[in-house]
Amino acid sequence: MGNLIIKAAVHTLFTLTSRQRAIHQSAHFLRSYRRLVDGVPTALGRRRTSVPPLPGIDEEMRDWSLFMILEHNAIVNRSITAITAQLARNEPLSGPALIDMKSGVLPAANSDERALSAFQRSVTAHLKCVATLGPLRGTPTAAHPIFGNFNAHCWHCMFAFHLRVHHTQAVKVVRALRGTPQR
Secondary structure, eight states: OHHHHHHHHHHHHHHHSOHHHHHHHHHHHHHHHHHHHTTOOHHHHHSOEEOOOOTTOOGGGTEEOHHHHHHHHHHHHHHHHHHHHHHHTTOOOOGGGGOOTTTTTOOOTTOOTHHHHHHHHHHHHHHHHHHHOOOOTTOOOEEETTTEEEOHHHHHHHHHHHHHHHHHHHHHHHHHHHTOOOO
8 A cells, every 4th residue: 555655656746847847856966966976085985885774775775885876876877868768759668778677777896986977977968868858748658666657757757866865875875984973
């Protein structure tokens, strides 16, 4: 029952979110991640850090480094961008759109500072791609592994939503690395 309520809430949230609002949210999180990473030495960015259970963070994701979080986001971002574009163009899903959303999105254990530039490129590429697409609402749908079928608009909204989920995790990791008390 709770899962149905969460699914309905996410679908409602995405339905009420405008395309521009999702673009704004994604750009906001790009800036916020950059500020968060700024000043974190490479050695600390590589350090795996446990976080408490968080909504949207699977158990195997709770002990990631900051760079692992960024690499994961870059992988998922490329997949969501491909899904969004292919649905908007009424194309069959292919390439990064077909990634296994459970195993294909896991970062390397030795992720490093290159993850930041890959992450930045993935967000910028999504924003540029979405600007070239026609209508996102009313397109064919593709299944999200948790929330059910999404059209291109919902996948576009999922992009920012996913950034938010892992931003919470990244903040906790950076606070732990800096010795700041967790809230």
